[in-house]
């Protein structure tokens with residue numbers, strides 16, 4: 149099928165970016181979205197032009213590297229047809245021939261643009277460094293069944309741990325808020341016994357780091373939840389809010 | 405800086421201030437609406453109620469003191485609410501200084517998108533409303549400080565019912581603001597979870613429907629002659 153790809157091109161963070169049109173004449177409906185860009189890049193390279201820079205790695209929806217806003221929606225998700233996928237898992241059969249597809253990078257102060265469609269998501273690493281871990285004495289691993297965990301808690305924790313850190317929540321949020329990511333990254337630990345010791349220090353530190361990175365504040369619109377490829381629930385944000393209130397009443401301040 | 409003093413610096417801290425002060429206002433408008441409905445019990449009852457607000461708490465409190473305490477609470481709450489709204493809005497604008505060429509919302513509804521504008525409209529309405537019924541002098545044709553019932557009826561009948569339209573528009577803004585506001589209170593204070601979210605959604609709907617509806621009954625009843633001046 150024939151397609152027009154309207155892509156954001158920007159040399160680096162210091163230059164102005166703009167949208168650039170590319171005509172594609174022979175796109176296979178069976179190819180994945182990223183393969184479609186690969187084909188275009190091959191063509192651009194053969195013609196001696198600069199290929200389009202975009203992030204990707206596993207191409208099977210688990211690493212969280214791919215990050216494209218497609219026609220104004222993070223990961224190109226349209227709620228009726230396509231839900232809970234990353235852009236690398238989207239196929240060209242979901243698009244109509246003759247369509248114009250607009251590709252933009254994640255846009256947020258917390259994610260400075262590096263080139264074309266690639267942004268720097270180091271802010272997420274720093275949020276995790278601020279508290280997304282547990283401290284344990286090393287030694288031989290304890291028996292898995294030595295520490296009883298209620299099934300319900302294990303399930304909630306697992307739901308939160310499904311977050312792949314892609315940043316679609318930030319990209320989709322009208323306020324570029326990182327609360328869904330941050331709450332998921334602490335939610336997986338805070339529901340387990342191993343996470344209790346540092347629970348309240350963790351929430352204060354991670355929220356403080358999140359704020360320092362320049363992300364916005366949640367206005368409870370649930371745009372993140374709708375865009376998240378791993379269907380992380382807004383309930384984790386509620387939990388984070390509750391834990392931060394508790395931590396505040398305990399008089400815990402940030403140590404980051 | 406530890407604990408509480410650090411709290412307002414965090415985005416969530418500002419949101420909690422917004423939620424708590426909003427909750428004070430939800431309580432206030434609910435009480436206000438309930439009091440207004442006493443107008444259906446007749447002139448004497450209504451005026452007695454209005455006077456009763458001033459003698460509330462006697463003999464512990466002097467004349468008008470309870471009312472002023474309530475006024476100070478809602479004014480402080482409103483100022484804090486506006487402060488958090490402005491600082492969060494600026495922060496959120498800053499968080500995405502260069503926007504998308506194309507951006508489609510998947511979930512957002514009208515109530516969510518208009519919080520700040522509805523809020524501004526409501527503040528303007530409150531100022532107008534105070535001039536209309538509390539101070540009386542400015543937009544009220546013949547204000548009688550000792551007869552609230554008379555003030556309400558004449559206040560809505562005057563200017564060819566144009567003020568009724570103003571009130572009804574303000575109530576629509578209130579309904580939208582209350583719907584997202586009430587639900588946001590639950591979310592921000594962390595009361596939502598798998599078990600309660602659906603019930604809390606319904607509660608937010610009820611608040612958003614019944615409070616504005618209760619308010620609307622009074623001007624509409626004046627328009628349709630259900631409430632009027634006797635003789």
Ligand code: SF4
Nearest residue numbers: 311312314315317376
């Ligand atoms: S919460 Fe969802 S959208 Fe946000 S980073 Fe994690 S997986 Fe991606």
Ligand code: FES
Nearest residue numbers: 207211212214236
């Ligand atoms: S490339 Fe790994 S999730 Fe898309």
